[in-house]
Amino acid sequence: GRDREGMLEVMRDPHVGTFGVAAVGCALILKFSLLLKLPQGGWRTLVLFPALGRMGLLMPLCSLPYLRGEGKVSPFLPLRRGTFLRGLLFTVVLGALLYGLRGLLALSIVLGFCYLLSSLFRRRLGGMTGDVLGATVEMAEVVALVGLNLGP
Numbered sequence: 001g002r003d004r005e006g007m008l009e010v011m012r013d014p015h016v017g018t019f020g021v022a023a024v025g026c027a028l029i030l031k032f033s034l035l036l037k038l039p040q041g042g043w044r045t046l047v048l049f050p051a052l053g054r055m056g057l058l059m060p061l062c063s064l065p066y067l068r069g070e071g072k073v074s075p076f077l078p079l080r081r082g083t084f085l086r087g088l089l090f091t092v093v094l095g096a097l098l099y100g101l102r103g104l105l106a107l108s109i110v111l112g113f114c115y116l117l118s119s120l121f122r123r124r125l126g127g128m129t130g131d132v133l134g135a136t137v138e139m140a141e142v143v144a145l146v147g148l149n150l151g152p
Contacts, residue, residue: 027138034145044098049144052107055091056114056140057133058084063118065127099148106147113143 038045062084095103114136121132 023135024138027142030142031145034142034149037149038145045145045148048095048098048103048106049141049148051091051094052110052144052147053137053141055087055107056110056143057137058087059111059114060118060121060128060132060136064122064132067125067127067129102148102150105150106144109147109150110140110144114140 035045058079061079091107092104095107097103099106117136117139118128121128125132
């Protein structure tokens, strides 16, 4: 769908389309490739990049209205006051402990990306859905791995 209603209708459809399968396949290939390229790998990466992805998820959760009356997300909304700051504090500490400045750089890149993505969702859809949140996590994890690959 090119307009708001068309996009929301596509997201309501329970069938996975060609572009959905291609997007998931590309995300998996990118994650695998980026994990292999990391200069410092191991358990630290496997702990940090999903945490950064979930931190990015708080951006639309805290700033966008939920567009569906009922859904898997609705019991958790609205988020409690301070959720974003607690999540940020946790990921700052985790990123600094596990990767130092590189971890903080990756967090900054993820937050900037998710801010822009949330702005796009606000402009195109007027809010968020569960599909929007799932896409945000997947893209934020890829961006986190790109951020962890930056630098010497």
